[in-house]
Amino acid sequence: MLTLTAGPLSARIHPEAGGIIAALDWRGRDGRLHKLLHSPDGAVPSTAAPNMMGSWVMAPFANRAFDGIVDDGTTRFSVPDNNPRGGGNIHGFGWQSAWAILGHTAGHTVLEHRRSEGPDPYRYRVKQEIGLDDAGMTVKLAITNEADRVLPYGIGHHPWFPCAADTRLGMTARGALVFGEAFRATGSKPLAEGGPYAGKPVFATGRETAWSFLGWDGTARIETPSTGLAIVLTASKSLRCPVVWAPAGAEFLCIEPQSHAIGSPSEAPARQAAPLKRLQPGETLEGWLRIAPEAI
Template structure:
C-alpha cells in the first residue's frame, strides 16, 4: 500500500489490487476527519469482484460489455467473462490487474498497467498519474494502443462517494440513455430539459435504485451533505463527459463515474450510437482526467 499526504488530505493506494485509490480523507477547518471516498470498516479491496469502495480505473472500456462482446460496428471481439455470476465483461481489465509503480513521492505517484497477453487482441499500456495537493486529488489517465491493429477503446474512473439521506447532487447534462430489459441495456437516448434531474441540486436518495447514463455533461458535479457539513466537487476532462450515476436502493453511497462513452457502448448498438468507444490506431493514445475537491458547508 502507498500513502499520499498533502496538507489536510491523505490517500491510500493499492497498486497490486487494481491500482485502487482505496481511501481519501480530508481534515476540515473544524478538525473533523471526512471520508471523501467510501471506505467502510472491514471492506477490503479485491480483484475477485468490482470494489464497492474508493475509486479505480476502468480500461480498456468502462462499464459493461454485455455477453462479453465488443461490437463497435466494425469489429466483433469476444472477451473473457469477469463478472460475478458470469455472462459479461465488466469495467475492463485494469481493476483486476497488478499495477507497476513508476514513481512515488509524498503527494504524487504514477502507476502503470500493461496488457501483453490474453485471449482477445487488446494489448495496451495505461498510466494513472495521481496527484494530491492541499486542495484536492487529481487523477490523469492515458491508455495507448500497443496492439498491431486499430481497436475501440474507452476510459473512465469509478468513485464511490459517501451519501446520507440529506445528500444533494447538482450536475447538468443535455441527455441520457433510455434503458430497457435487464442490466441497463440501452434502447435509445433522449434529451433532458433544463439540465436534467439534478440541475437544481435535488436530494439524491429516493428509496429506490438510481441509474443514469448521462450524455453531454458539463463536467462538474457537486455533492452536498448538510448533516456532515461536507461538499465534494468532482470535475472531469472533456474526454470523460458521459458519466454514469448509480446507487442501489437505500445505499449509503452514490457513484458518479466520469467515462468516455455510455453504458453498454462496447456491445450495444443504441448505446454506441449515442456515445461510442474511441477507435485507436497502433500507438495512438486516449487521455482523460478527474479532480475531487472537498469544502466545508
C-alpha cells in the first residue's frame, strides 16, 4: 500500500490490488475530514470482483465486452470472461492485476500494468500517474499497444463518489446511448438542453440510474449541502464518454470518464456512437481526470 499526501489531501493506493486509489480524503478549512471517494471503513480492495469503492483504471477497454467479444467492425476476437455475474468481460484486465511501482514521492506515484501474454491478442502497457497538490488529485493514463498488429483500445477510470439523500449532480452532454436489456445499446439519441443533469437535480431517485453520455463538456459537479462538500470532476477531451451509474438506494454514485461508449468493444450501435481507438503497434492513447474538493 502507498500513501500520498499534499496539504489537506491524502490518498491510499493499493498497487497490488489493481492499482486502485482506495481512498481520497480532504480536510476542509473548518477542520472536518471529508471522503472524496466512496470508501467504507474497513473495506479491503479485491481482484475477485470489481471494487465498489475508490477509483480504478479500466483498460484495455472500459466497461463491457458483452459475451467476451471484442469487435470493432474490422477486428474480432474473444477475451476471457471475468464478470462474476457472467456475460463477458467487465472493465478489462487492469483492475485484476498487480501494478508495478515505477516511482513514488510524498505526493506522487507512477504505476504500470503490462500484459504480455493471454489467450487474446492484447499486448500492452498502461501507465497510471497519480499526483496530489493542495487543491486536488490528477490522474494521468497512457496505454501503449505492444502487440505486433493494429488493435482496438480504450481507457477509463471508475470513481465511486459518496452520495446522500440531498446530493445533487450537475453536468451537461449533447447525447446518450439508448439502452435495451442489460445495458446493451440499441442506438443513440440527442439530449435537449444539456441532458438530465444540466439543472443540477437531486441525484437519488429510488431507482437504478444508468447513462452512457456522448458529447460531455468534461466537467461534473457533485454537491451535498448536508456535508458542506462539493466535488468537481474534470477530464481530458479523450475521456468525454462518461458512464453515470448507481443502483437504487446506493450510498454512492459513479461518474466514469472513458474514451468510448459503454458497449463499444462488442456492440455495433455503441461503437457507431463512440468507438474504441485503433492503435498501431507502439501507438499510445492518453487521457487524464482530476478530482477537486470545494466547501459549500
